[in-house]
Amino acid sequence: MPRRDMRYLPPRAKPLTAGPRRLSLAPVRIVHVPLGRRSYDIKIGPGVLGRLGQECARLGLRGRCAIISDSNVAPRFARGARQSLSKSAFESAVISVPAGETAKSLKSAQACYDQLAAHRLERKSFIVALGGGVVGDLAGFVAATYLRGIAFLQVPTTLLAQVDSSVGGKVGVNLKAGKNLVGAFYQPRLVLCDLDTLATLPAREYRAGLAEVIKYGIIYDAGLFELLERDLPKLLDREPKTLASVVARCCEIKAEVVRQDETESGLRAILNFGHTIGHALEASSHFGKYLHGEAIAIGQVAAAKLSAEVLGLPGRAVERITNLFRRAGLPTALRLNRPQQQRLVATMKLDKKVSGGEIKFVLARRIGSAEFGHRVPRGLIERAIT
Ligand SMILES: NC(=O)c1ccc[n+]([C@@H]2O[C@H](COP(=O)([O-])OP(=O)(O)OC[C@H]3O[C@@H](n4cnc5c(N)ncnc54)[C@H](O)[C@@H]3O)[C@@H](O)[C@H]2O)c1
Numbered sequence: 575m576p577r578r579d580m581r582y583l584p585p586r587a588k589p590l591t592a593g594p595r596r597l598s599l600a601p602v603r604i605v606h607v608p609l610g611r612r613s614y615d616i617k618i619g620p621g622v623l624g625r626l627g628q629e630c631a632r633l634g635l636r637g638r639c640a641i642i643s644d645s646n647v648a649p650r651f652a653r654g655a656r657q658s659l660s661k662s663a664f665e666s667a668v669i670s671v672p673a674g675e676t677a678k679s680l681k682s683a684q685a686c687y688d689q690l691a692a693h694r695l696e697r698k699s700f701i702v703a704l705g706g707g708v709v710g711d712l713a714g715f716v717a718a719t720y721l722r723g724i725a726f727l728q729v730p731t732t733l734l735a736q737v738d739s740s741v742g743g744k745v746g747v748n749l750k751a752g753k754n755l756v757g758a759f760y761q762p763r764l765v766l767c768d769l770d771t772l773a774t775l776p777a778r779e780y781r782a783g784l785a786e787v788i789k790y791g792i793i794y795d796a797g798l799f800e801l802l803e804r805d806l807p808k809l810l811d812r813e814p815k816t817l818a819s820v821v822a823r824c825c826e827i828k829a830e831v832v833r834q835d836e837t838e839s840g841l842r843a844i845l846n847f848g849h850t851i852g853h854a855l856e857a858s859s860h861f862g863k864y865l866h867g868e869a870i871a872i873g874q875v876a877a878a879k880l881s882a883e884v885l886g887l888p889g890r891a892v893e894r895i896t897n898l899f900r901r902a903g904l905p906t907a908l909r910l911n912r913p914q915q916q917r918l919v920a921t922m923k924l925d926k927k928v929s930g931g932e933i934k935f936v937l938a939r940r941i942g943s944a945e946f947g948h949r950v951p952r953g954l955i956e957r958a959i960t
């Protein structure tokens with residue numbers, strides 16, 4: 575393997591062979607999330623969903639479980655998940671919520687609790703979150719609160735969920751007033767990223783996931799950013815090797831940030847680069863017009879412009895950032911009139927990162943390094959979102 579590629583294999587990655595029924599001997603990459611008693615592994619590779627049952631047994635889980643999924647994912651993957659579980663003597667029930675952001679609500683959580691109770695899940699039972707970030711956030715929140723907390727595993731099936739939402743233990747639901755306003759920190763026992771599941775992901779959803787991938791390059795790893803500039807066409811083609819090493823590198827960065835700051839008292843906030851504006855956009859378009867990834871692509875380009883004004887991020891870096899999002903097929907700008915701009919800034923004030931009414935931003939000093947806590951004058955924000 576060329577030396578340059580080696581840098582993108584997580585140093586702790588141990589090659590394993592995939593499940594016995596697979597012909598492919600593609601290695602499973604393992605990224606460890608070291609959080610003391612709450613530590614867990616992220617296993618990344620093609621076909622890892624087939625190991626679900628074995629993995630649950632290895633974790634010492636017992637008895638009954640519920641697979642929480644959605645109306646797009648359950649028909650595709652719930653059967654395979656159940657088969658794997660039953661081979662290891664786990665009884666499972668499938669709870670399916672409607673696909674889409676609106677399922678991340680207290681109403682859906684209530685429906686899940688009722689079904690968990692109907693299926694007689696107990697303190698020792700566990701939940702498998704099988705789906706994208708919506709299912710992961712909802713199922714994790716349900717796991718954190720049902721019977722004051724039962725074990726759960728993440729089996730993310732979107733690129734966004736594999737590189738971001740399934741790792742780190744932030745779980746929750748939305749309120750009308752804004753996204754993720756009710757939630758908890760609750761770590762999964764294992765994350766299984768089956769790269770094969772990404773084959774059926776619609777192109778628009780896949781590109782939205784790339785917005786979080788690019789984010790890691792901007793906030794943490796200039797080398798990853800350069801790799802993305804070089805290998806974007808392969809990544810857009812979902813070329814397995816490139817995809818595997820990029821997903822693993824993103825998980826490794828997320829694991830490292832979460833290790834240093836599990837409950838977001840400092841460093842972890844850099845993961846919100848582009849999210850203050852992104853969340854406001856999602857909320858102001860009623861979680862409908864933009865996908866999360868699209869909203870934060872626009873938010874990150876705006877945050878790059880603010881970084882240039884406030885921290886002296888070079889103009890050339892702003893251009894490279896904008897170009898990479900554009901090449902990934904993501905939106906980079908908005909056309910807003912003045913009242914719309916003002917409404918968007920007002921919505922930003924509802925974001926939970928706001929304290930004392932002041933909006934603080936994550937800004938980049940250069941590609942590969944970000945800082946949290948910068949106050950930005952309102953006029954600059956308005957200019958950056960035009
Ligand atoms: N907890 C965190 O740390 C964190 C981080 C980032 C984002 N999030 C949250 O994640 C959510 C967005 O997640 P998402 O982008 O995965 O959206 P999503 O869960 O809505 O999935 C996107 C769409 O793809 C479908 N889908 C999922 N997997 C599929 C597959 N393999 N094949 C075909 N279709 C598939 C889903 O049914 C859905 O329609 C947002 O609510 C966001 O707030 C949370």
Ligand SMILES: [Zn+2]
Nearest residue numbers: 786849866870
């Ligand atoms: Zn995000």
